Structure formats: C-alpha cells, structure tokens
Amino acid sequence: MSTPRTLLALNWKMNKTPTEAGEWAKALQEELPQTDAELVVCAPAVTLSLVAAHLYGSGAGLGAQDVSAHESGAYTGETSAAMLKDVGAAYVIVGHSERRTYHGETDAVVAAKARKALEHGLTPIVCVGEGLDVREAGEHVPYTLAQLRSSLEGVQPGSAEQLVIAYEPVWAIGTGRTATSADAEELAAAIRGALREVYPDFADGVRVLYGGSVKPDNIADICAQPNVNGALVGGAALDLRSVLSMVEALA
Numbered sequence: 001m002s003t004p005r006t007l008l009a010l011n012w013k014m015n016k017t018p019t020e021a022g023e024w025a026k027a028l029q030e031e032l033p034q035t036d037a038e039l040v041v042c043a044p045a046v047t048l049s050l051v052a053a054h055l056y057g058s059g060a061g062l063g064a065q066d067v068s069a070h071e072s073g074a075y076t077g078e079t080s081a082a083m084l085k086d087v088g089a090a091y092v093i094v095g096h097s098e099r100r101t102y103h104g105e106t107d108a109v110v111a112a113k114a115r116k117a118l119e120h121g122l123t124p125i126v127c128v129g130e131g132l133d134v135r136e137a138g139e140h141v142p143y144t145l146a147q148l149r150s151s152l153e154g155v156q157p158g159s160a161e162q163l164v165i166a167y168e169p170v171w172a173i174g175t176g177r178t179a180t181s182a183d184a185e186e187l188a189a190a191i192r193g194a195l196r197e198v199y200p201d202f203a204d205g206v207r208v209l210y211g212g213s214v215k216p217d218n219i220a221d222i223c224a225q226p227n228v229n230g231a232l233v234g235g236a237a238l239d240l241r242s243v244l245s246m247v248e249a250l251a
C-alpha cells in the first residue's frame with residue numbers, strides 16, 4: 001500500500017470569533033502554496049459556514065471539533081453529523097482529551113460519535129493518549145491501545161477505511177513539552193499494529209497523527225517517522241504565519 005498523504009489538522013479549540021475565523025481563512029486562501037500535505041482547519045461550530053466560504057478554492061479542507069452521537073432531535077446545544085456535512089465539513093475530531101476530561105466523554109460515547117460521523121460520510125479524527133501518571137508508570141502503550149480499541153467499538157471494516165487516529169499524550173498538550181519523535185513513533189507503530197488486528201486489509205492506509213506541542217520547528221521531524229502520517233496542532237494552529245511555516249516544513 002502506498003504511503004498515505006500527510007495530514008496537517010489544525011484544532012483551533014475555543015478560539016476565534018466568526019469574524020476573526022473568516023478573516024483568517026480568507027488570508028489562508030490567498031497565501032496557501034501548492035503542497036503535497038493535506039491541510040484541514042477544525043474550527044468552532046459557529047464559525048464553520050464562514051470559514052467554509054473563505055476556504056473555497058484554497059485546497060484546504062474543513063473540519064469540526066465535535067459531533068453529536070445522535071441523529072437529530074431533542075439534544076439542546078448539540079451539532080449533528082448531517083449539519084456538519086451540510087456546512088461543508090469533511091472531518092470531525094472526536095474524543096479529544098479536553099472533551100473526555102471536561103465533558104466526561106467515555107470511550108463508548110467516543111465510539112458512538114465516530115460511528116455517527118462515518119455513517120454521514122465524515123472522517124472522524126479519533127483522539128487517544130495517556131496522562132502523565134500513566135506515562136510515568138510506563139503503561140502508556142497498553143493504556144492507549146485499550147483506549148483505542150474501545151473508542152472504535154462497533155466501527156465496521158466497511159466504513160473504517162476513512163478513519164484517522166490522533167495520538168495525543170495529555171501531558172504534551174499545550175504544555176510546550178513535546179513527545180520526542182521516538183515517543184510519537186513508538187505509539188504510532190503500536191496503534192497501527194492494533195489497527196492491523198481489527199482491519200487487516202487497510203490498516204496500513206489509516207493515517208495516524210501525533211498531537212501535543214507541535215510547532216514549525218518540530219513538525220518535520222515528527223512527521224518523518226515511518227508510522228506518523230501527520231499532526232494535530234492546537235496552539236501553533238492559531239497564527240497564520242506559523243501554519244504556513246508548518247506547511248513549508250512538510251513540503
């Protein structure tokens with residue numbers, strides 16, 4: 001199987017008003033060079049339609065940061081997969097550690113969201129990764145693989161070809177403490193091995209991203225690892241210059 005296309009996914013988290021997001025996307029549209037990497041902007045739900053309009057023709061794709069596990073109906077405050085699809089999103093982050101921590105999302109909820117996204121033709125970026133206590137206990141590989149397996153519960157091989165997995169060690173998120181390239185590769189290889197057990201026909205084509213304090217000066221090294229197919233970037237994704245530098249570093 002050929003190496004999958006490198007994916008640079010930007011997670012803006014709860015930053016940028018619609019006006020700011022639209023202006024940012026317009027500037028990106030004007031400045032994004034031709035690149036082999038795929039760039040996806042995961043923007044706050046309320047900004048998606050403006051960002052979609054401004055990204056049009058840029059080559060960059062659109063993603064959301066969360067999706068409801070439910071189809072439609074009386075779920076106040078939720079955004080459905082059909083809504084995201086209709087606004088032009090192709091990707092959605094599910095199971096980010098911030099949603100697991102602050103919103104109590106369990107693996108079962110994450111798996112339900114991933115299945116709902118796939119049902120609607122959205123690619124879920126399923127996030128997994130250990131906290132500092134688990135890392136210090138040396139349990140990061142079995143912990144993360146167990147989390148992966150239960151976060152993909154019920155995701156059938158027929159639809160799972162679209163999957164993206166992001167390994168984000170919680171201790172490296174927003175802390176400036178980046179996992180080494182070797183740490184990222186260790187987990188990415190373990191994740192691919194676990195995917196091969198469940199999806200032997202296409203696990204090699206599933207993109208496995210690393211996330212946690214990725215910046216212009218470390219992205220190339222991390223993404224050069226054999227099992228790392230891109231990055232999920234938070235803080236360094238907010239500034240256009242830094243995003244353009246990361247795109248350049250991946251070229």
Ligand SMILES: O=C(CO)COP(=O)(O)O
Nearest residue numbers: 011173174212213234235
């Ligand atoms: O959580 C992240 C991306 O989803 C990583 O955030 P930082 O890049 O700010 O560490």
